[in-house]
Amino acid sequence: MPDQALIVVDMQNDFCDGGALAVPGANAIVPRVNRLIARHDHVVLTQDWHPPGHASFAASHEGAEPFSTRQFPYGPQTLWPTHCVQGTRGAQFHPDLEATKAELIVRKGFHRGVDSYSAFRENDRKTRTGLDGYLEARGFTRIVLCGLALDYCVAWSALDAKQAGFDVTVAVDPTAAIDLDGSRNKMLTEMRQAGIKLS
Ligand code: VGL
Ligand code: ZN
Secondary structure (H helix, E strand, O other): OEEEEEOOOOEEEEHHOOOOOOOHHHHHHHHHHHHHHHOOOOOEEEEEEEEEOOOOOOHHOOOOOOOEEEEEEEEEEEEEEOOOEOHHHOOOOOOOOOOOOOOOEEEOOOOOOOOOOOOOOOOOOOOOHEEEEEEHHOOOEEEEEEEEEEEHHHHHHHHHHHHHHOOOEEEEHHHHHOOOOHHHHHHHHHHHOOHHHHE
16 A cells, blocks of 8 residues: 555554553564564654663653652653663664664654654644655655554654644554553553554
8 A cells, every 4th residue: 555654653662561651561562663663665763762861761760760740841741760871882773673764763762851742743733753744745645653652652743643634543463551540441542542543
C-alpha cells in the first residue's frame, strides 16, 4: 500500500527488559514488531533522545521521586527515571529490532525543558517535530503505529496523527504499556473515542 506508513515508536534499550525505564513485556513484542515491519513497504522509527539533565528526569529536581508529577510551565508533567540519554546504549534501538529498512528516524525530547511523548508535538502541545509535514510530503494518508509505550508515546502520537488528519490504526499486539495509575485503559478509551482503529 503506497499510501501507508508504519511508525515504530521508541523500541530502545532503556524501555526494554533491564533498561532504565523498562516497560513490562517489552522484549516479548520485538518479534511481533519485526513481523509488522516485514509487512510494510514504508517504515519510520522514533527515538526518545534526551540531553543529560533533561527536565523530565526526576534526578533533575531536588527531592523528586520517579513517577511523581510536577507542575511545568506547560502543565503537569510526570517525572521519569533518567532514560534514553543521547549517545548512550540505553538510547540505542533494541539490538534485535529490524531497523534497516526504516526510511526516517525521528528523534524527540531533545529540548531540555520540554518532554515529548508524541512524535508530532512536544508536551507543551505547541512545538512541532515536523513529522506531519514529512508524512504529507511523502503522500502517506494511512498511518499504523506500534512500539513503546502504548499508553504514552504510542497513544500521544496516534492522537496527534488523527488530529493531523491521517487515517490511524494502532496495532495493539506489538505494543506494551507502562500502566501508571490506569493509564493503559484510559488511553485505549481516549484513542477509541478519537476514532483511532485498534487492531
Ligand atoms: C516514553 C515516558 C518517557 C515512551 C518516553 O516512549 O512512552 N515514556 N519517555
Ligand atoms: Zn523520555
